[in-house]
Amino acid sequence: MAIPRAFASFFFFLFLASPLCTMANNLIYSGGTLKSGESLKAGDYEFIMDEDCSLALFHKETQEWNSGTDRLGLNCYLSFDSYANLTIYDGDNLLLFRIGLDLDKGQYVLILQETGRLAKARGIIKQLEEII
Numbered sequence: 001m002a003i004p005r006a007f008a009s010f011f012f013f014l015f016l017a018s019p020l021c022t023m024a025n026n027l028i029y030s031g032g033t034l035k036s037g038e039s040l041k042a043g044d045y046e047f048i049m050d051e052d053c054s055l056a057l058f059h060k061e062t063q064e065w066n067s068g069t070d071r072l073g074l075n076c077y078l079s080f081d082s083y084a085n086l087t088i089y090d091g092d093n094l095l096l097f098r099i100g101l102d103l104d105k106g107q108y109v110l111i112l113q114e115t116g117r118l119a120k121a122r123g124i125i126k127q128l129e130e131i132i
């Protein structure tokens with residue numbers, strides 16, 4: 001018996017949609033944070049707020065980028081705010097690092113892509129703008 005077309009396209013839809021549904025670990029919405037030890041993951045890449053206070057991008061075991069804030073504080077966390085600033089604060093909320101894009105206040109999403117590029121998008125994910 002042939003699979004009804006509508007049924008097949010439903011599965012095709014699920015297949016397309018599933019990266020979005022399971023994406024919880026490769027994105028942060030504005031207002032979100034990555035706490036010390038937390039990371040975004042996509043493919044072989046990991047963007048981690050390391051426990052040593054550095055924010056780093058790893059490709060497998062190789063570190064490709066870091067914020068240069070290692071050992072500057074304890075319990076550091078990354079904040080992605082409603083101006084799309086990427087900011088590292090220490091456990092006492094002292095600002096240690098910022099990548100700001102001078103954008104308007106809004107709803108943003110920060111996404112680690114499978115290519116290892118970090119991008120942000122405004123509102124619904126239509127157009128990604130790469131940051132790192």
Ligand SMILES: *[C@@H]1O[C@H](CO)[C@@H](O)[C@H](O)[C@H]1NC(C)=O
Binds near residue numbers: 083087098101102
């Ligand atoms: C975030 O960016 C906005 C716009 O550029 C700026 O006004 C605001 O002070 C920034 N916040 C931090 C914590 O740097």
